[in-house]
Structures are given as C-alpha cells and as structure tokens.
Amino acid sequence: ASAEYDKKCIFCKIVNKEMGTELLHYDEEITCFKDIRPAAPHHYLVVPTKHVGNCKSLSKDHVPLIKRMVDLGKEILEKNNITDLGDVRFGFHWPPFCSVTHLHLHVLAPVTQMGFLS
Ligand code: 5GP
Numbered sequence: 088a089s090a091e092y093d094k095k096c097i098f099c100k101i102v103n104k105e106m107g108t109e110l111l112h113y114d115e116e117i118t119c120f121k122d123i124r125p126a127a128p129h130h131y132l133v134v135p136t137k138h139v140g141n142c143k144s145l146s147k148d149h150v151p152l153i154k155r156m157v158d159l160g161k162e163i164l165e166k167n168n169i170t171d172l173g174d175v176r177f178g179f180h181w182p183p184f185c186s187v188t189h190l191h192l193h194v195l196a197p198v199t200q201m202g203f204l205s
C-alpha cells in the first residue's frame with residue numbers, strides 16, 4: 088500500500104496546493120497541471136491525487152486509475168482545442184529515466200512541435 092502523502096514528494100505538495108501551481112483539474116482521485124518545463128506547446132501532467140509510486144509499482148488494480156488519467160488528459164486537450172488524437176503523445180517515463188517518483192502521465196501536443204523548448 089502506498090502512503091497517501093509523501094512529505095518529500097514535490098507532486099504531493101503540488102496537489103495539496105502548497106506550491107501555488109495552477110491545477111487544471113482536481114478531484115479525490117486525479118489532478119492535472121502543466122509541466123514546468125514544457126517539451127511541446129501543450130504539456131500536461133496527470134497524476135493520482137494520492138501518492139502512488141512510479142510505473143514499476145503498478146498492478147492490475149491500477150488499471151481503472153490509469154484509464155481515468157488518460158481520459159482526463161484527453162478532456163484537458165479538448166478544452167485546449169486539441170481534438171486530433173493522432174497529434175498527441177501520452178506516456179510514462181520508465182524508471183530509472185524518471186525524476187519524480189509520484190506517478191505522472193505526460194500528455195504532449197502537437198507531436199510535430201515536440202522538442203526541448205525550455
Ligand atoms: P519524469 O520524471 O517523467 O522524467 O519528468 C518529471 C516531469 O515533471 C518533468 O517534465 C518536469 O519538468 C516536471 N516537473 C518537475 N518538477 C515540477 C514542478 O515543480 N512543477 C511542475 N509543474 N512540473 C514539474
């Protein structure tokens with residue numbers, strides 16, 4: 088079982104509104120905010136509101152959560168007028184190529200403008 092709030096975790100602080108980060112969506116289960124170093128014009132992070140560790144900690148039980156994360160990503164994109172899902176990339180960075188342990192889904196668009204913009 089994962090801790091609900093990890094004192095050392097930056098994303099726990101963000102969802103707990105301790106960092107002043109604008110939350111584009113917040114509910115009991117999932118939260119969305121913009122990536123601080125966008126790698127595309129649209130770059131959102133969708134995270135579980137309660138601390139869940141990285142991809143390697145996931146099991147079958149997490150499938151509904153992941154589905155909701157992807158759906159929220161699509162919803163946020165739609166609100167920002169991105170409707171062509173062929174132009175979107177969703178993904179997790181696989182440990183150890185991942186700097187924040189709190190599970191986070193990257194949502195990027197448009198794919199044609201991906202790169203390191205910052
Ligand atoms: P990863 O762990 O998947 O490689 O990347 C973590 C992502 O979180 C990076 O894209 C980074 O820019 C983003 N990030 C790290 N710290 C913060 C923060 O304090 N605020 C926001 N909005 N994004 C962050």
Ligand code: ZN
Nearest residue numbers: 096099138189
């Ligand atoms: Zn956390």
